[in-house]
Amino acid sequence: MNRDPLPRRVVVTGYGAITPMGMNAERSWEAMMDYQLGYRYYDRSSDGVQSRFFGVIDEEPNLKGVPAAIRRRLPRYARLVLAAAREAMEMAFHSESPAAYYDLLDCGTIIGSGWAGQDETHNNYADYQRTGLGSPFGCFLSMPNAATAACSLYWGLRGYQNSPIAACATGTIAIGDAFEVIRSGRAAMMLAGAGESLRTDAAVWNIDVLRALASEQEDISKACCPFSLDRNGFVLSEGAAVVCLEEREAALARGATILGEIKGYGNYSDAFDFTAPAEDKIARVKTIQYALQQAGLAASEIDYINAHGTSTPLNDLNETQAIKLAFGEAAYTTPLSSTKSYSGHLIAAAGSYESIICLQALQHQLMPATCHLKNADPLCDLDYISEGHRPAALTNTLNLSFGFGGANAALVIGKA
Numbered sequence: 354m355n356r357d358p359l360p361r362r363v364v365v366t367g368y369g370a371i372t373p374m375g376m377n378a379e380r381s382w383e384a385m386m387d388y389q390l391g392y393r394y395y396d397r398s399s400d401g402v403q404s405r406f407f408g409v410i411d412e413e414p415n416l417k418g419v420p421a422a423i424r425r426r427l428p429r430y431a432r433l434v435l436a437a438a439r440e441a442m443e444m445a446f447h448s449e450s451p452a453a454y455y456d457l458l459d460c461g462t463i464i465g466s467g468w469a470g471q472d473e474t475h476n477n478y479a480d481y482q483r484t485g486l487g488s489p490f491g492c493f494l495s496m497p498n499a500a501t502a503a504c505s506l507y508w509g510l511r512g513y514q515n516s517p518i519a520a521c522a523t524g525t526i527a528i529g530d531a532f533e534v535i536r537s538g539r540a541a542m543m544l545a546g547a548g549e550s551l552r553t554d555a556a557v558w559n560i561d562v563l564r565a566l567a568s569e570q571e572d573i574s575k576a577c578c579p580f581s582l583d584r585n586g587f588v589l590s591e592g593a594a595v596v597c598l599e600e601r602e603a604a605l606a607r608g609a610t611i612l613g614e615i616k617g618y619g620n621y622s623d624a625f626d627f628t629a630p631a632e633d634k635i636a637r638v639k640t641i642q643y644a645l646q647q648a649g650l651a652a653s654e655i656d657y658i659n660a661h662g663t664s665t666p667l668n669d670l671n672e673t674q675a676i677k678l679a680f681g682e683a684a685y686t687t688p689l690s691s692t693k694s695y696s697g698h699l700i701a702a703a704g705s706y707e708s709i710i711c712l713q714a715l716q717h718q719l720m721p722a723t724c725h726l727k728n729a730d731p732l733c734d735l736d737y738i739s740e741g742h743r744p745a746a747l748t749n750t751l752n753l754s755f756g757f758g759g760a761n762a763a764l765v766i767g768k769a
Contacts, residue, residue, distance in 0.1 A: 360536045364769070366609045367597035368709045369440025371433050372696050373408035373590050376415075377440050381706075382713045385695045385721055386742060392588045392697040394573065400554040404566035406576035408590025408697030409552065423503050426493035428470030431500035433593035433702075434548035438464075438504050441544065445597040445609065451508060451542055454607045459541040461513035463531045464501040464548070464595070465523035467701035467756075470494045472553045504544050504595075512540045520756030521661070521698065523547045524594060524705030525764055529618035531598050532764075541603050546595030546705035560589060563628065565665065577698075578725035579662035579691035580669050580733040587663040590697030594706035611769040613712045616749070617648030623759030630671040630755060637675035640761040644751065645679075648765040652680040655687055655765070656747045657720045659707045660737075661755045662691020663698060668755065673733045676753075688745070690738040694724035704754035704762060711750040711766045720745050 369377065373391030374384035384391070392408035414436030416424050427435065446453075451460050473494035481487035493499055498516035505514055513534050517526045524547035531545035551557060560566055567586040569575040577588045604611060619640035625631035645652060661672055669691075677684045692710050699706050714720055719742055726739035752764045 359538055361538060362601035363532045363535045363598050363615045364601045364604050364611045365596050365613045365615065365712060366599050366604050366611065367441040367445030368595065368612065368712060369437035369444065370592065370594040370706050370709050371410060371414055371437050372592040372699065372706060373410055374696055376412060378709055385692060388724065390573065390695055392576065392590060397554065397557065400558065402554065402557050402561045403568065404561050404586070405570050406567055406573060406588050408588060410591055419507060423506055426490045427499055427503055428473040428494045430466050430469060430548040430550040430593065431503055433550060433591070434464055434500035434546065434595060435503050435507065437546065437593040438544055438595040441595045441597045442508065455541050457509050457511045459512050460510045461534065461540045461543050462501050462504045462510050463515045463517065463527045463543060463545045464504055465517040465519065465527045465701055466497060466500065466547055467518065467520045467523055467549055468551055468556065469497040470499060471551060471556045475553045475555050500548055510544065513543070519760040520758055521700055521703055522754040522756035522760035522762045523701035524703060525708065525752060525754035525762040526620060526760065528596060528615065528705055528708055529620060529762055529764055532615040532618050535598055535600050541600045543598045544595055545598060546593065547701040548593030549700040549702050550591040551589065552591065557589065565628065567664065574725045577664045577694050579664045579694055579723055580673070580730055580737050581726050582728045582730045584664040584666060584669060586665055587693065588697035590699050592699040592702045592706060594702050594709055596705065596708060613715055613769050614767045615764060616650070616767045617644040617646070617765035619644035619763040621761050623761065625759055628757050629667055631759065634671060634675040634678060636759065637672070637755065637761050638679045640763045641675065641679035644763040644765050650749060650765060652683040655749050655751045656745060657714060658687060658689035658751045658753065659711050660689045660691045661753045662693055662723070664693065670730070670732055672753065672755065673735055676735065684735060688720055688736045688738050688743065690721050690723040692721050704752065708752050708764055708766060711752050714750060715747050715768045718744060718747055
């Protein structure tokens with residue numbers, strides 16, 4: 354491991370994603386650039402579910418070559434994670450093992466989820482009730498750190514390990530914590546991200562009954578319309594997104610392609626309510642300010658914000674107000690957008706996927722538009738890039754994620 358003075362710089366050398374828009378990160382970006390939506394109409398009213406639009410991945414991820422001893426123990430969210438992680442590792446190391454460059458005790462894994470293998474837990478118990486038998490792997494299928502374990506096992510990563518669970522902020526927290534682990538000298542390379550898959554009637558109903566999901570019954574353009582007067586809840590989607598982070602000097606020494614740099618990370622809690630954001634917005638503002646301070650940047654130096662933008666009445670206004678408080682006058686000149694308007698809400702994986710979108714925006718020098726923003730809320734009065742994808746000279750981006758339980762996280766992600 355590099356022994357340069359602390360704190361160390363942390364770069365991204367690989368990323369991977371599976372979303373309802375595509376089975377890898379590039380296809381998902383291309384679909385978004387083509388204004389394709391990852392969610393569609395489903396009538397689940399016979400099962401007591403009122404929401405009508407969901408983002409579902411029709412295919413099973415390709416896990417060819419993964420040993421059965423790992424593969425058979427993975428719930429769907431973890432299978433999605435492992436496939437996304439394989440894409441990230443291929444991008445970072447091509448066909449080589451990280452062991453070719455690092456002591457594997459210096460390589461770790463932080464993979465999170467919000468509800469982990471809840472579907473498999475429901476299904477396994479139903480099988481047990483019906484037949485008296487359940488899966489012998491039921492313990493692993495319901496284990497919240499199954500995806501972390503799978504990535505660690507598959508690549509032999511023997512360093513720092515953790516499995517954050519922070520609802521919709523999980524993926525951003527996973528990347529931020531991995532950034533801090535490398536920055537502190539505790540590791541040289543980390544896999545970080547999250548996955549989510551909630552498809553059973555029970556799991557979907559558990560969220561739908563809170564009236565958090567989109568209530569729109571017919572018009573898909575109103576199912577997910579962040580910052581619009583028509584917003585009425587979020588669209589539940591499944592997916593996974595993982596990044597490979599490395600200490601900068603070690604990555605350069607091995608000839609890695611640097612895709613971007615994690616420059617700052619903020620994480621503060623509302624301590625207010627299980628679902629509603631704090632009215633005082635103090636934690637959200639502090640989260641943004643701390644990420645900027647750690648990055649050594651002024652608000653005016655952020656070129657694009659990927660907003661949490663859930664399309665819920667409470668979040669979008671609260672988030673807009675928090676950005677104004679944190680950015681001051683720069684809030685009105687900094688473009689931002691919610692890409693959940695294309696993907697739906699990947700829950701735990703939302704923040705890690707939107708971090709990848711920030712990296713892709715930096716690569717292509719293009720800011721994604723907010724889709725379906727046709728009836729603007731006059732109280733949401735910032736530049737949400739509603740007119741279409743916008744070319745721009747991008748150097749620094751900010752990714753925001755806010756989750757149930759009052760979790761707030763922010764990442765400053767800069768150009769390589």
